[in-house]
């Protein structure tokens with residue numbers, strides 16, 4: 001998985017160096033405890049699985065890789081080389097990648113705008129790209145105060161137009177990227193809102209913005 005982010009324009013993130021003061025044994029003990037607690041919590045909350053209505057969201061947790069998010073129950077869960085997991089539905093593809101990284105936090109690189117510009121630069125470098133436009137770059141804190149960036153951009157390629165929601169986080173020497181790409185058509189207002197006119201984009205946004213790392 002080490003190569004995952006490299007082909008996607010974020011290798012500058014994985015190549016950063018910081019002083020090695022990881023205190024791993026302590027961290028591992030904490031991680032094990034967190035994993036146990038998460039497993040217990042998951043076993044005690046059948047409510048999440050009970051909802052099955054169209055558009056309903058259900059929690060997806062990977063305790064080993066240390067993250068969680070909400071996904072539509074109706075979407076297919078599958079896999080793809082390099083991705084930890086892939087969800088498909090509503091003309092949308094959401095892939096999650098986890099890569100080892102030396103740095104501790106996104107703060108060490110710069111602002112959401114800066115990371116957004118890097119992602120756009122990677123898109124521009126692709127031969128199939130006709131144009132790109134950054135539509136949003138914001139930051140938030142996860143439940144455990146981990147800094148998370150939510151990026152939103154539009155890309156026009158020789159194969160069609162896409163809206164991309166990329167959520168990026170760094171926690172415990174792991175780089176997480178949630179990459180939601182939505183097939184779309186330009187609306188009269190000039191915005192790319194998803195082939196269904198909006199709900200798919202809203203659903204993808206709900207998925208990306210629900211991403212968080214799990215307790216350490």
Ligand SMILES: *[C@@H]1O[C@H](CO)[C@@H](O)[C@H](O)[C@H]1NC(C)=O
Pocket residue numbers: 008123162164177179180181
């Ligand atoms: C995210 O998805 C878009 C659209 O499919 C793709 O061009 C881009 O390379 C992906 N980025 C990452 C970091 O996976």
